[in-house]
Amino acid sequence: MQKDPIIGIDLGTTNSCAAIVEDGGNVKLIPYKGGEYTIPSIFAIDDKGNELIGYEAKRQWQLNPRNTIYGSKRLVGRPFQSDVVKEMKKVVAYSIRPGKKNEVLLDVGKKEFSLQEISAKILNKIRDVAANYLKTPIKRAVVTVPAYFNDRQRQTVKEAGKLIDLEVVRIINEPTSAALAYGAGKSVNKKVLVYDLGGGTFDVSIIEIRDRVFEVKATGGDVFLGGIDFDNAIIHHVLKDFASKTGIDLATDPVAMQRIKDLAERTKIDLSARDDVQFNIPFITMTSQGQPLNIEMKFSRKMLEQLTNHLVDRTLQMVARVLVDSGLSTKDIDEVLLVGGQTRMPIVQDRLTKFFGKTPSKGVHPDEAVAVGAALYAKSLEDNSSLRLQLLDVIPMAIGLERAGGAFHTVFPRNAPIPNAKQLVATTSRDSQTELAMRIFQGDHEQVVKNDLLGEFTFSGIRPARAGSVQVEITFDVNVEGILTMRARDPATGREMTTTVRVSS
Template structure:
């Protein structure tokens, strides 16, 4: 009875994405069209009106700062008024605006694109590459999200999958997927922690493994803490030194900023193995008509001081998760490291110190999540019989009551799928509707939590106060997505419901985008540009790739590494850079 159709597991990461499938029962990563196992989560809309995804998009980022979108995951499922969004808005080179209901839109050329649509473009490229490799159409997919993602973020990710043409079998949590991918001795019962520090998010999940049953005990995280913040710290350091030295604020120059962003990312990665790196950006800007060069040396020690607070911050969710699971670090058998940032020595030391054990790094931290997702796809379509996942909802679900307090209906860390019913009755005579504002979060003040929607149960027959009883059922499905229904207790009839003040795409908008996606072509970068670039150094075809290699950024000196010799400036680029700064900043 097992489904024979191919199903893939997709890790849609903030910085990099990865896709895997079960090949003869073994989870295996599917390389992209360039032969790499991960694809940068970058989308670009070029001046020639072409869509580029992945390395192609990344490589032209410097010449197209406003049209290149990286780290869109930081915006998916959020509102413009979100505190985190306000922070990130000024740090990204692309323009963020708001839609009618306050959702986020990215301005690309003359179009306003939702994060769902941009994520869908990445997924579309992945779909294309998969279908090319396996030689058949692939529709079924399991897509992962950070465990700490709320309902809106999950729904938006599911929508992105739909727009890309996928049938999304399940949205599963990244740390749980990673736990699936580790080849544990399934005879032993174990308690493990997964510490997942990626490009944009941190998740800490505690699981109990019972002979093939993966049961999540507790999860906690920070949906705004990841590699991007570490890049930012380096950028900040460089920007300040440059202002001090030259009196020029590079934040005003999108092209310079983009080059610096890429240099910072490379420096961060290199400092995991080198004791110091050089950040070299020739012709970074002009001052009074003369081009200036940027050249600084950053030691690992100084870098660790710059990001020390960020690393310490990652311990907070570790403590909370353990507390919720009612365990101490000694109770755990293993700690697994997932996500590119866990390559950083200081992160590893901090994790080792906190959990008092050597972290387990058996599987590639960039691939574990996708591999696990492909196993979950196998569980859902019946091909995998010896494993099952019991995950939890990360945030408490509740309603707003009198005085603006938050009343919890389903507490955080409740196993899903789950549901809870509550009785409501009318408070006034002839009242024809009952209203309920549903939120997710841990604050006792409803205002500080995330509003999922304002539900109005209408069409209640007029009657004296208190005589009509409505049973409202709150359920959270296996995706961690919330559903609210209600029925009239006396008649047993389902209650008509109107929903407002939600986030995300309406049914109509979603349908439109699904149709629009069908006609979209994702180009490969024009041949001319490709020849001018050497292949990224130190990368292996069809195997795990250091996901952030870019030939445009200078390599560390004196580190004895065999990385590329320096920034590669093509003829096009040099012409571009020597243009009047005023021209370039108004791109």
């Protein structure tokens, strides 16, 4: 193995995975002890104060739900006030609270953690497993994120790498990475639609593969739609049924909830292979007289499909939107690639078959394709690599400014190609003004308040003069990773102005 290899990491909501391209050109998934290739994206602190990550954390989850963090990728880069955080608070046992800048903080085992720190712990575990397996230190990685992650969420992943001294050489989108796994080095010339329904997020991207060029035509998604929501549909049904029979609400009992969660996920998985399964949990709680109560139910595949049909509908609405954005029809798509564990559900495959008039491809492994693609791209970035891959990606949602009156002024529209740069000319609104402040948002709503605030940018060092007489040329630059930087200059003097970026709450 060459010195200082770059590995590919799929940092998932429910499971993470790493891979590397060996000297012979084979892609090797990095195994964990016990032969597993994925590591649960779970962090916990036990009652003795030990930090546990992955399987160790998952094993003690039922008994220690309040100090076990899972699904935290859904909270990454989100202000505490956001709807996503409110929804997560309803379904997790761990404490979610606001920090001083309205960021999300998590309390685990009497300690406080930011989301960057939790992501860093999981990244570090994957890095250690890889270093032990490859018998060489790992300092660099290509890390994947959902295509629908905004600028702040991408920045958070970079910061998580910095915390553990892991250089995130490049961030690439998960569906693009899966397309690399499908097409890299195979002389493919096709338009593929990647339908990526993972544990916590849903992405869909249309990618034109021309041998070694992977051009994203359009992308869309929902960072709050995934396997967890299919589990929650079962959980809500079980709670409602139990309350109607006993008058007892189990939602307030974290240990009971954890037992129901575990069985809900197993039931969902079993129903992909079977038509019906028993849903039995003995001694889930006691009556006020001290009598033990059990959950005894039966779930059929049909019942699960009825409970989750609306979730599958949401994914297909996004598929339709992305097709419209790309200017393509279902007939133009050569292959539909399934990525993410939730795509094993038969109804998902049936609905996609009806939608496209053809069966989805089994050309990639749903759990491993993203890590494989990341490893291939990592290989192509190495100095002496014979594998040269070109990615032409897009930004997932518009980036723009707040206009007077709260309207959204688009600088980069949704699906604008990246890298990309745009210039705007701004002017002063007051006499002797020396600073210019701007609020930058990302999202697809016409009103800024419905979009995500990326930050407030203040340009200082403007020449004091009459209002409207000084022009400021502002350059917005989105790099290949979809991360935004800004700079400003005074065209009359050629002077570059300093910019401070305050990522706002």
